[in-house]
Amino acid sequence: AQTVTQSQPEMSVQEAETVTLSCTYDTSENNYYLFWYKQPPSRQMILVIRQEAYKQQNATENRFSVNFQKAAKSFSLKISDSQLGDTAMYFCAFTITSGTYKYIFGTGTRLKVLA
Amino acid sequence: EPEVTQTPSHQVTQMGQEVILRCVPISNHLYFYWYRQILGQKVEFLVSFYNNEISEKSEIFDDQFSVERPDGSNFTLKIRSTKLEDSAMYFCAVFGTDIQYFGAGTRLSVL
Numbered sequence: 371a372q373t374v375t376q377s378q379p380e381m382s383v384q385e386a387e388t389v390t391l392s393c394t395y396d397t398s399e400n401n402y403y404l405f406w407y408k409q410p411p412s413r414q415m416i417l418v419i420r421q422e423a424y425k426q427q428n429a430t431e432n433r434f435s436v437n438f439q440k441a442a443k444s445f446s447l448k449i450s451d452s453q454l455g456d457t458a459m460y461f462c463a464f465t466i467t468s469g470t471y472k473y474i475f476g477t478g479t480r481l482k483v484l485a
Numbered sequence: 486e487p488e489v490t491q492t493p494s495h496q497v498t499q500m501g502q503e504v505i506l507r508c509v510p511i512s513n514h515l516y517f518y519w520y521r522q523i524l525g526q527k528v529e530f531l532v533s534f535y536n537n538e539i540s541e542k543s544e545i546f547d548d549q550f551s552v553e554r555p556d557g558s559n560f561t562l563k564i565r566s567t568k569l570e571d572s573a574m575y576f577c578a579v580f581g582t583d584i585q586y587f588g589a590g591t592r593l594s595v596l
Contacts, residue, residue: 403583413574415528415587422583461528470533470541471516471580477527 372397374464376476383452384484390437391447391479393462401467404438404445409459409478418460421445452483488514488586491577495592501566506591508560508577516580517560519552521545522590523573531575534560567595 373396383389395404406418421429421438429436433453437446449456462476490509498504508517519531532542534552551563564571572595578585 405584412589413592414589415576417584420584470535471585472518472530472533472541473520473528473585474530475528
């Protein structure tokens with residue numbers, strides 16, 4: 371069975387600073403996707419970034435980047451130049467690229483950006 | 486423009502009542518999903534629906550739950566006899582271009 375673990379329930383960072391959120395996962399599959407979703411107080415699930423397991427290059431989306439370590443089954447999210455609007459819950463998620471493509475989520479990290 | 490619209494945004498019901506949560510995808514999709522998030526907890530997979538039938542369901546998705554696409558457009562989640570522990574956010578999602586697009590969710594409050 372696949373599992374996703376986020377070991378940091380809460381984090382805080384000063385505005386304009388950089389913060390890294392951790393995520394580890396466990397699977398015996400070789401082909402899968404990993405995602406980071408942001409959930410602001412509105413509780414809408416917003417895709418932040420995704421990574422295909424077959425790609426060695428780490429994904430980047432503007433201020434957001436990942437450190438994908440396939441052998442270690444680690445997928446951390448780095449937020450650079452943190453902004454107040456980044457305050458939210460962040461969920462790491464995983465899906466294998468076969469079957470139903472269901473997502474498996476971690477327990478989330480609550481990030482607070484301080485002014 | 487959101488891929489998925491969910492209605493209602495908030496549903497309040499009495500324990501034992503039936504509720505139907507609705508999901509309307511903007512464009513044609515084949516894969517549909519329902520997820521549940523109890524307040525303060527992680528998002529959990531309930532069921533996936535493909536080609537008008539359930540393709541996978543979790544252990545949470547017991548006989549009290551059912552899904553259907555009655556008119557080929559709306560995708561509904563029905564809870565037959567709600568319990569207090571069904572209080573949660575329910576997210577609909579559709580699969581498109583390697584990712585799932587989530588609706589804004591329906592907050593279900595069972596009193």
